[in-house]
Each structure stands twice: as structure tokens, then as C-alpha cells.
Amino acid sequence: MKSVVHELARIVQTVAMADLPIDQVNLIVESISETMAVDVCSLYLANDKQEMMLLASHGLAAKAVRRVKLPPGKGLVGLVASSRHPLNLADGELHPNYFYIAETQEERFHSFCGVPIVHTGKVVGVLVVQGREIRHLSDEEQGFLVTLAAHLALLLGNSPLAHGDMVGYNERVSGVKGAPGIGIGHIKLSDHGELYSVVDTPCEDIPGTLEDWQQLLVVVRGQIDHERESLGSEITGSVAGIFSAYKMLLEDPAFVTYVEAGIEKGNWLPGALRHAIQHFAELFLAMDDPYLKARHEDVHHLGNKLFNAWRGIKPVDAPPDMDIVLVGPQVSVSDIAAVPSERLVGLVCFEGSGLSHTAVLANALGIPAVMGTGRIRRLVDQASIIVDGNNGQVTLNPGDMVIAEYQRLANDRRSLMKQLEKLRELPSITPDGTEITLYTNTGLLADISPGLHNGAQGVGLYRTEIPFMVHDSFPSEEEQVSVYRQVLEAYKNKPVYMRTLDIGGDKPLPYFPVDNEENPALGWRGIRFTLDNSQLLMTQVRAMIRAAGENEGLRILLPMVSSTSELDDFLQLLEDAIAQLETEGLSILRPQLGVMVEVPAAISQIPFWAEKLDFISIGSNDLSQYLLALDRDNPRVSGRYDHVHPAVLMEINRTLDLASKHNLSVSLCGEMAADPVAVVLLLGMGLRTLSMSAAKLPQVKWLIRSLPLNMAEALVSRALTCPYPAEIREMVRTELEGLGLQDLFN
Structure with a gap:
């Protein structure tokens, strides 16, 4: 056989370039037959019933292709699928699992080697080669098939062919x-x-x-x-x-x-x-x-x-x-x-x-x-x-x-x-009288009006990075004041939680390069970066306070805090900024201060920080990723990511308990805040403030106004004893559908 690496690359590239799914599978069997010089190459793909459908073959009877279906576990192909293990036989007919299908006319072939095609832990197909000669495939040949099957899984995992789509319709x-x-x-x-x-x-x-x-x-x-x-x-x-x-x-x-x-x-x-x-x-x-x-x-x-x-x-x-x-x-x-x-x-x-x-x-x-x-x-x-x-x-x-x-x-x-437009001016309150505060997330000036239009009661997360990214040097204090003032004035008399500059590590500024780090997610970013560059942080804090003036809505939010010393250092800088501005004769107010709970280490330190803070904000996206050690943007592991994982729910519950004991108000931003299942559980835990994208506000308000709080509390009690995220989701969804809220999931 030719160079394995070369042939693998050639086959995978050829298949990926095909226009239609059916062309892909035909190219697979033809290319493998040519490369391995085998008499038969066939591709079976699992359908919704876990039947193995013969979708393409070089060597078996043409009339069998796309007609033959093997019941789950049936025959040699079914054995490969159920065992998730290659099967290499010198003479397949002698194996007890051999199952003859006359339409295929495979009685002419003896050797059989089948390997499973596995995508995200599930067998989605089986790749088979057969030959007239009675012989085992060599280790090299079997290894080639196993490796190729792993590559093909990425191409075939979501193929519409498994659902019968052969010609591109639907x-x-x-x-x-x-x-x-x-x-x-x-x-x-x-x-x-x-x-x-x-x-x-x-x-x-x-x-x-x-x-x-x-x-x-x-x-x-x-x-x-x-x-x-x-x-x-x-x-x-x-x-x-x-x-x-x-x-x-x-x-x-x-x-x-x-x-x-x-x-x-x-x-x-x-x-x-x-x-x-x-x-x-x-x-x-x-x-x-x-x-x-x-x-x-x-x-x-x-x-x-x-x-x-x-x-x-x-x-x-x-x-x-x-x-x-x-x-x-x-x-x-x-x-x-x-x-x-x-x-x-x-x-x-x-x-x-x-x-x-x-x-x-x-x-x-x-x-x-x-x-x-x-x-x-x-x-x-x-x-x-x-x-x-x-x-x-x-x-x-x-x-x-x-x-x-x-x-x-x-x-x-x-x-x-x-119908939901009618809720815009109505309070976000449960049927049994518990009021929930709904904020919006924003970062672009373009995001401001949709939040107001959909009834946001403030801004739960304003990302301040953009003015820094579009300049060829650090933006001046005056430039920052101008940007922040637009947001604060748009939400006048409403809270605006402004996160301090969250750059560093693998988020460099074009005019301030940072050496590459082996693990930037755990590196020089967030509050660590800005405290090390305190002149930038001082300018930004001054700009925020000046932009607010006597507006009571400004809340300053610190990202990635993981130690008490970081909080102490910022508090000293805040005191200095206030003193400077007062000396300059400006009319200002001291802003409320909070930290984002996104590093798991922050949770245990809430008792140490309580006297230094006015509030905390749970950053559910980062907190979930750090707790689960899963990157939700990585397609190889994103399917395992779920923020209603028991570990995430338990740590959020612990955060809320600690905050309650120390009289700290709590908000939560991120995808959890707009996920109907998660919202039910968060309300049941005692969370009363959520921040989300503007588009999600009407649906969440509808959910809140339809959900008795005692139902949410009962559901979270059951959820905290359940080990499987999928079961938690199904349990909550069933209850919501019983309330007539099934449209939340459409």
C-alpha cells in the first residue's frame, strides 16, 4: 500500500470537496478500493432506528445499495457497531454472526474487515472491506481503515444521508x-x-x-x-x-x-x-x-x-x-x-x-x-x-x-x-408575587436601543473593551468619558454595570503586544493585567466616574478576581481616583463596586470580601467552563458542555447561600440567564436578578410571570439530587410544558 499519511490526506481532501453528501460516500468507497486494492468496499450508516443502511458500495450488487438495512446488532456489520471494535476475519462466512443477504451477492467474497465509525461517542456507521481471497488483513491495512474511519466520522457524523436525503431536497x-x-x-x-x-x-x-x-x-x-x-x-x-x-x-x-x-x-x-x-x-x-x-x-x-x-x-x-x-x-x-x-x-x-x-x-x-x-x-x-x-x-x-x-x-x-409585546411595560413578577429584575448585556452602542425597547431595567454587563480595540493607541480619558456617557444617559436612573478592561493574555491590543502564553486562559488577563498596568486602570476608572457624574446608576464590575490582594489593590486605586476628581472640583458620586464570580476560587472567598463589596455578579459562561474544564466553542468537546450540569448548579447554589449570609446582592449574566430550564432552577435557588441579550428579555419575562415560585423551588430540590444534566432538562421542560410554556423551546 502507498504512503498511509499521503493516502489518508488524499482521500479525506477528495471527499470533503464533494458537492453533495451522496457524492461523498461514493468517493469514499471508490477511493478506498483503489488505494487498498480490495474487491469490495462498503459504507453502512446508522439511521434514526439504529439500522445499518448500505449507502454505498464498490463491489457488492448495485441493486442492494440504499435498499439493504440490517437490524440493530444483526450480522457482522451489526457486531462491529455494537462492540465498537474492528472485526478482521479471513473467512467471514465461518463466523457465527454471519448473516447472508441475497441482494448483495456477497457469497463471492471471503475475507472481511469492518471498523466502526464513531462520532461524539456514538457509532454512526461501519466501514467494510472484503476480498475473494481467504486472508486476514495486515495490521497496516487494518490500522489504515481505523484511522480513516476516525477522519470520516467528522464528515459523516451529521450527514443528512442517514435520514434518507439522497438528492438534496429538504x-x-x-x-x-x-x-x-x-x-x-x-x-x-x-x-x-x-x-x-x-x-x-x-x-x-x-x-x-x-x-x-x-x-x-x-x-x-x-x-x-x-x-x-x-x-x-x-x-x-x-x-x-x-x-x-x-x-x-x-x-x-x-x-x-x-x-x-x-x-x-x-x-x-x-x-x-x-x-x-x-x-x-x-x-x-x-x-x-x-x-x-x-x-x-x-x-x-x-x-x-x-x-x-x-x-x-x-x-x-x-x-x-x-x-x-x-x-x-x-x-x-x-x-x-x-x-x-x-x-x-x-x-x-x-x-x-x-x-x-x-x-x-x-x-x-x-x-x-x-x-x-x-x-x-x-x-x-x-x-x-x-x-x-x-x-x-x-x-x-x-x-x-x-x-x-x-x-x-x-x-x-x-x-x-x-402577545409578548404587551408585557413590555408590565413588571417582571411571578404569579405568587416575587419580583425579578431583568437587565440586558451590551458592548456596542448598537445594542443599546433593543434593550430599552424590550423593557430592560438596566445594563447587567457593559463590556468596555471596544474603545481600546479600535484605536492605534490607548484611548484618552476624554474619549472614554464620551463613550461611557452615552450608555449611562441612555439608561438614566437605571443601573449600568460597567466591567473594567478585560484584556491581556491571548487578548492583546495591537499597540501593546503581550508575549505568547502557553495557557492564556489562566494567564495575564482581566484584573491581573489592569492592576499591573494601573495607569490604564486609573484612567478608565476616572472616565467611568466622570461619565456618571451625579448619576447613581454606575456600578463598577471587576473581572477574573481570584485573590483578596487584587481586590484591595483596586480599592486603593478607586479611593485615589475619587480623591483626584474631588480635588479637581468635579461633582461625582462614589460608585458601587462588585466582582464577577467566574473563577471558581472566588466562591470560597466571598466571606472575606463581603465587607469590601456592594454586590457580586456570576459570570455563568466562564464559571461553567472553568468548573467543567470544557471549552464550549471547541466542537470536539462542546457537546459535553451544559450549564445545568450538577457541578455548576451546586456551585451557583453555594454562591447564593454565601451571598445571602453576608447581605450581598447577586446578579447572573451569560447564557444561563436566557435558558428557560436554567432560569427556573436559578429562581428556585433564590436568584432574583438576571442579565441577558435584549432579544431574550420578552420570553424570560413571560416565563417569570407564568411560573409560581414554589414550583421552581420544588424543581431545584429535585434537580440538585439528579446526576445527569439531560434528566434535569427533561424534568424541568416537562413541568414548563404543563404550564403551557412549550413555545419557549421553539
Whole structure:
């Protein structure tokens, strides 16, 4: 056999490039047959009933393919699946589990070697080779099959073929939830030129190209202003921050001069622009914080916008009287603005995350969106498509029955959201009279209005990193005051919890590089970074206090605190900042102070810190990840992540008990705050303040106003004795459905 490594790479790459799932499985069996010089190679894939379906074969009778189904555990293939272990036989007919199926005409073959294909711990298929000769496969050959099966598991684990999809109808593609809702329409491809595909080319006229660059900046600034005006009436000002961020980068001297330097070195404008965009995008991409990491998409968006403006490309031209779903690697703001709002029913992006500007804009406009699907091949303009933003799924070429079912869900969802609008001005209070406070999370100025529109009682987490990321040097105190004041004034007379700068480790600033760390998640970040750079922290604290003035709403929130000395050092800095500002004659108020409980070590130290703090805020995302040692953004382990894991619930319960004993108020932010199952358990534990994305506020308020507190308390008592997250979820969900709240899970 040829080089194992070479052949593995060749087969996996060939299969991955196939357009359709059925093409993938055919390529698998053909490529393996050729490489191993075997008479038969067959691929069996498990369906929903755990039957092993013969989906592709080189060597067995063609009439058996996609018709033969082996009952669970039946035959040699069933034995491989049930044992999760390879089976290498010189003559398969002699084995007691041998099961003959006449349709396959496999009586001509003797040797048998089958290996299981396992995805996320479950057997999803079996790969089989057979031969006319009576012989065992060599160790090398068996090892090749085992290794190849491990690679193929990543390709086949979620294959629609197991559900009978052979021709691309009703084909489902999974992605990331971008904005909730269901959109049914027709594809309009938003796939313009890709800046990252540009190659370096010598510049023939450097002075002229520099002038072209300056003119291009003027043109794109004008486009951005026009798009902002076009969308203004639709978004009620809530997405202004997106356009401000674009213009901020266009006016950033560090970015402009980076492109100019590339041109002056002899690169043509697109090449110099590509280098600059990749440089600034990679700074964000290297960060650990999901919110900041998502900002690399915004830089990439702007790069493509500049490139396409240079090429003279115009936004998509949507057909009249047709419901449109924009689909592309990155759907631009220009394309969104070009489609009449009443015709734009969905967005699908091959790249991006739920935190990207496209997702923020989709939420503000109320357009269902799915992000990060990966490239979807063989898309055709005006083909039918369904966007399920509630579950992060896209259905291509849906049949009439599927469309009808989704239309019913969409109508139900629309009716529900219309009903929930009536709750906006009503208190968030349980049927038995317990009041719950609901805050929103924000970081972009674009996020401000949706929270107010949906009835947020304040800001539970304001991320202050963005002003630091878009400058070519540390932002001045005056610049920070201006940004913070906008947020505080928008939520005047309401609490605003501002987290101090959370950078460092693997979240470097472009103008303040930090040496690489072997384990940045446990490294120089959060409060550790800012205390070591106390001049930056002093400027930021002064800016926060000045922005608040005599507004009582400011709360300062410290990230990643793990020791009493860190808290003491900050308290001294806070005292110094207040003294300085009072000496300068400013009218200010001392802000309330709290820490984020996201490092598990913080929980046990709450008794030591109680006299130094006004509140604590549980950062459920980081706390869950640290407790479970699981990265929820790592696809290899994310399936094991669940914040209703008993360990997480018990530590949150312990946190609430300690806070209660020491008279500390507690809030919780992160995904738990918007998960209906988790909300029930948190209320049952005694939590009374939640902070979440603006889009989730209406549903959570509906849940609170429908849920008797004694039911939540009974459920949490049962949950804390249950060892399995799945059982906890099922138990709570059953009770909520009994209250008529099943639509919370749609």
C-alpha cells in the first residue's frame, strides 16, 4: 500500500470537496478500493432506528445499495457497531454472526474487515472491506481503515444521508444562531469579491495609487453614511454603532498608514489592503473573549467593502415581489440596505458568529439569521430556502410539507411575540408575587436601543473593551468619558454595570503586544493585567466616574478576581481616583463596586470580601467552563458542555447561600440567564436578578410571570439530587410544558 499519511490526506481532501453528501460516500468507497486494492468496499450508516443502511458500495450488487438495512446488532456489520471494535476475519462466512443477504451477492467474497465509525461517542456507521481471497488483513491495512474511519466520522457524523436525503431536497445545514425567528423565501446570493483571495502584485504607479487609496476612503465613508440613512427608519437608531465602528477604522491612522506603507513598498492597492485587513482582523481573532473575537468579522466585512468599492461592484439587486434570503460568506450591510425591508426574510452567512455585526443588525431588524454554516455548495439564485434562527438551521429546497410546517411555526412565533409585546411595560413578577429584575448585556452602542425597547431595567454587563480595540493607541480619558456617557444617559436612573478592561493574555491590543502564553486562559488577563498596568486602570476608572457624574446608576464590575490582594489593590486605586476628581472640583458620586464570580476560587472567598463589596455578579459562561474544564466553542468537546450540569448548579447554589449570609446582592449574566430550564432552577435557588441579550428579555419575562415560585423551588430540590444534566432538562421542560410554556423551546 502507498504512503498511509499521503493516502489518508488524499482521500479525506477528495471527499470533503464533494458537492453533495451522496457524492461523498461514493468517493469514499471508490477511493478506498483503489488505494487498498480490495474487491469490495462498503459504507453502512446508522439511521434514526439504529439500522445499518448500505449507502454505498464498490463491489457488492448495485441493486442492494440504499435498499439493504440490517437490524440493530444483526450480522457482522451489526457486531462491529455494537462492540465498537474492528472485526478482521479471513473467512467471514465461518463466523457465527454471519448473516447472508441475497441482494448483495456477497457469497463471492471471503475475507472481511469492518471498523466502526464513531462520532461524539456514538457509532454512526461501519466501514467494510472484503476480498475473494481467504486472508486476514495486515495490521497496516487494518490500522489504515481505523484511522480513516476516525477522519470520516467528522464528515459523516451529521450527514443528512442517514435520514434518507439522497438528492438534496429538504437538505439541512447546521450553523450558529444569529437572530431568532423563521424565514421562508428564495436565495439571493451575496457573494462578491473576496479580499483574502487577492494576490500581491507590483504597483506601477505608487503616487497615483496612494491618491486612489485616499479617494477610496472618501467613497466608502459616503457609502456608509448612505446605508445608515437608508436603514435609519427601520432600526430606530439602534445599529448606529455598526456604522460608527466602520468609520472609526477608516479614520484610524494606524489602519490608513498600514495600507499606505504597503503601497509604498511596491504592492498594489488590493494587496496592501489585504495585508492591513488581515493584520487587524487577526488581532481580534486571537482573543479568548467570544465577543471580542467576533470583531474580526467586522474588520473582514469592511475589507471586502473597500475591495468591492474599488472594483465598482454594487450591492445585490433583489427581484421585486419576492421574499429574499441573503446568502453568502459574509452578508454585507450594503446588501441588507439594498433589499426592501418587507421583502428581506432571512440571512445566512457561511462565516461569522452570533456576536458579529451582521447578527446584531439582524436582531435589531427582526430578521432570522443563521451564521457560521461553512460554505454551502451548489446554491442557486431564487431556489427555495428556510432559515430557522431559533435552532441555527437552514433547509435547502424544502418540500411542500416542510414549508407548511415551518410556516405554521412562523405564524405561531409571530403571534407569540406580538402577545409578548404587551408585557413590555408590565413588571417582571411571578404569579405568587416575587419580583425579578431583568437587565440586558451590551458592548456596542448598537445594542443599546433593543434593550430599552424590550423593557430592560438596566445594563447587567457593559463590556468596555471596544474603545481600546479600535484605536492605534490607548484611548484618552476624554474619549472614554464620551463613550461611557452615552450608555449611562441612555439608561438614566437605571443601573449600568460597567466591567473594567478585560484584556491581556491571548487578548492583546495591537499597540501593546503581550508575549505568547502557553495557557492564556489562566494567564495575564482581566484584573491581573489592569492592576499591573494601573495607569490604564486609573484612567478608565476616572472616565467611568466622570461619565456618571451625579448619576447613581454606575456600578463598577471587576473581572477574573481570584485573590483578596487584587481586590484591595483596586480599592486603593478607586479611593485615589475619587480623591483626584474631588480635588479637581468635579461633582461625582462614589460608585458601587462588585466582582464577577467566574473563577471558581472566588466562591470560597466571598466571606472575606463581603465587607469590601456592594454586590457580586456570576459570570455563568466562564464559571461553567472553568468548573467543567470544557471549552464550549471547541466542537470536539462542546457537546459535553451544559450549564445545568450538577457541578455548576451546586456551585451557583453555594454562591447564593454565601451571598445571602453576608447581605450581598447577586446578579447572573451569560447564557444561563436566557435558558428557560436554567432560569427556573436559578429562581428556585433564590436568584432574583438576571442579565441577558435584549432579544431574550420578552420570553424570560413571560416565563417569570407564568411560573409560581414554589414550583421552581420544588424543581431545584429535585434537580440538585439528579446526576445527569439531560434528566434535569427533561424534568424541568416537562413541568414548563404543563404550564403551557412549550413555545419557549421553539
